[in-house]
Amino acid sequence: MPQEQALCIIYFDAIIGPNIFYCNKNLSEEGKRPNFERLLEFSDGEGTFIYAFQKYQTINHTFYLTSPYARGGKEILMISYLIKAASFKNEISDVFNYLQSKTPILLEFANKLKTLEDFPEVLHKNIKMHLKENLFKLGNSEFQKNFFSLFNTIFNKLAQIIQSDLIHPDESIKKVFIFGADHVGKNNFLKNIEMIQLNLQKNKDIPTKIFQVVIDNLEILKEECIKAGLKCDQCELNNRCINYAEGFIVIFDISNKSSIIEAKERFNIIISKLCQRTPITKIPMLLIGNKFNYHEEFSSKIIYKTFQTKQAKKCAIDIQYFTMDLSKDNEKVLDSLRWLIRKMI
Numbered sequence: 001m002p003q004e005q006a007l008c009i010i011y012f013d014a015i016i017g018p019n020i021f022y023c024n025k026n027l028s029e030e031g032k033r034p035n036f037e038r039l040l041e042f043s044d045g046e047g048t049f050i051y052a053f054q055k056y057q058t059i060n061h062t063f064y065l066t067s068p069y070a071r072g073g074k075e076i077l078m079i080s081y082l083i084k085a086a087s088f089k090n091e092i093s094d095v096f097n098y099l100q101s102k103t104p105i106l107l108e109f110a111n112k113l114k115t116l117e118d119f120p121e122v123l124h125k126n127i128k129m130h131l132k133e134n135l136f137k138l139g140n141s142e143f144q145k146n147f148f149s150l151f152n153t154i155f156n157k158l159a160q161i162i163q164s165d166l167i168h169p170d171e172s173i174k175k176v177f178i179f180g181a182d183h184v185g186k187n188n189f190l191k192n193i194e195m196i197q198l199n200l201q202k203n204k205d206i207p208t209k210i211f212q213v214v215i216d217n218l219e220i221l222k223e224e225c226i227k228a229g230l231k232c233d234q235c236e237l238n239n240r241c242i243n244y245a246e247g248f249i250v251i252f253d254i255s256n257k258s259s260i261i262e263a264k265e266r267f268n269i270i271i272s273k274l275c276q277r278t279p280i281t282k283i284p285m286l287l288i289g290n291k292f293n294y295h296e297e298f299s300s301k302i303i304y305k306t307f308q309t310k311q312a313k314k315c316a317i318d319i320q321y322f323t324m325d326l327s328k329d330n331e332k333v334l335d336s337l338r339w340l341i342r343k344m345i
Contacts, residue, residue, distance in 0.1 A: 004084040006056075007155045009113075010036045011077045011123055014070070021077070021123070024155060034058065040078045048103050050096065056082040059099040061106040065113065067120035075123060077113070079106050081158050102158055109154045116150065118143045176340070177242055179221040179270065180251035181262045185290040185326040186220050189251060192326060192333055193218070217246075226266050230273050242270070243277060246344045247284045250307075254289030254297040254323050263287075264306055275315040282316040284343035286336055289323040297323060318343055 006025035013019040018037035027034060034053040039060065048061045058080050065075040081102055083095070113119060122139040139147070178186050221242075225232040235242050248270060252263035267285075274283060287307060291297060303321050312319060320339050324332035 005159050006082040007151070007158060008036060008080045008082070009077060010040050010080065011075060012040060013123075022151070024151070025082075027082075034080070034082065036078065036080060039080075040076070048106060050099050056084060057095055057099060058082045059102050059106065061103075061110055063110040063114070065120060067123070069120055069124040075120060077110075079109055079113075081106065105154060105157050109150075112150055112154075116143075116146060119147075175242070175245045176218050176247040176249065176344075177221045177245050177270075178218060178249045178251065179226065179266050181253075181259060181266075182223065184251050184253050184259060184263075185288075186251050188326045189249075189288070189333070190218060190220070192330060193337070195330075218249075226269060229269060242273060245283070247286065247340050249286045249288060249340070251288045251290055251326075253292055254303075255292040257298070260289075260298065260303070260306060267307055268309075268311075271309065271312050271315060271317060274317065275311060277315075280316050282318055282343075284318045284320070284340050285312070286340045287319060287321040288326070288336060289321065291323060291325040291329075 006023055006027065008023035008027075009021040010018060011021050018040040020036060034056055039051060040062070046061075046063050048059065051058050051060060060078055060080045062076060062078045065077055066073060067075045069075075081099075083099070118139055122143060125139070178189065180186055222232070222234050225234045230242065250263055250267055253259035270285075287303065289297065289303060300321055300323070304319070307319055307321075320336075322332060322336040322339075324336070326333065
């Protein structure tokens with residue numbers, strides 16, 4: 001089985017709530033596994049949507065299964081197909097298009113599961129257990145045979161990736177790097193992005209959809225890397241090289257003049273590196289002034305005057321500034337990311 005992909009079935013158990021029925025990859029080995037249970041709880045009906053976790057990008061399809069055992073006569077289930085976007089060498093938007101292309105296969109799988117004999121009965125034989133370890137004890141041999149034959153057929157269809165689309169060891173991954181001093185809100189920024197994803201599922205615009213697959217490609221540039229003038233393992237490794245980045249995010253404390261100056265110093269280091277690219281291509285640079293309530297913030301004119309350098313213009317750096325409180329201004333976080341994504345695609 002391809003190491004960077006997985007297929008899972010999740011259902012809603014009347015006693016313990018959302019529960020994993022079966023996955024063909026042990027995601028617990030990856031550390032923080034995707035929170036499928038929360039995703040199914042959020043779902044309010046049948047449909048297909050893209051959702052990004054920290055390590056995986058997923059396309060999910062929720063559907064109802066007629067069942068004599070369920071309250072109301074229907075079980076709600078979700079099929080999730082997972083990939084690691086970091087295994088693709090193309091642009092971030094191509095990962096979104098790849099996931100969208102799997103929609104017909106998920107629909108086919110759902111329709112066939114609806115007709116699988118004894119499926120509702122097997123679901124209700126489980127008693128407060130994770131079915132990944134318990135599945136082989138449930139259902140007769142005929143059910144086992146039919147289920148795994150169907151599951152493996154569908155997974156093989158989903159897992160067909162054009163070899164030229166995959167990252168090879170000597171190639172580099174597209175990234176969006178976040179940089180700024182300590183305690184300016186970089187980690188809060190990432191946490192807020194994850195928290196507001198669930199509210200975006202029904203939005204139809206392309207930038208919003210691609211936002212949901214961009215998280216895996218966001219990476220905070222370590223402070224020691226800045227101090228080393230980008231001559232560090234994080235920047236020199238093939239799959240982290242900033243020369244192949246699609247965008248940058250600069251975060252600083254807008255209420256603190258010294259924080260702005262420090263951000264400008266980091267900004268200059270990045271700009272100098274980007275100006276060495278051949279050929280020079282346009283790249284977006286998002287500036288975020290994080291608001292703190294205990295000081296008056298500096299005006300946008302001062303910020304643009306500080307960061308809009310001649311070198312940045314010469315090297316085709318496209319700069320946009322947003323100011324917000326990263327602890328609560330979710331809409332402004334979205335607006336800033338949509339600007340970045342539009343520039344990237």
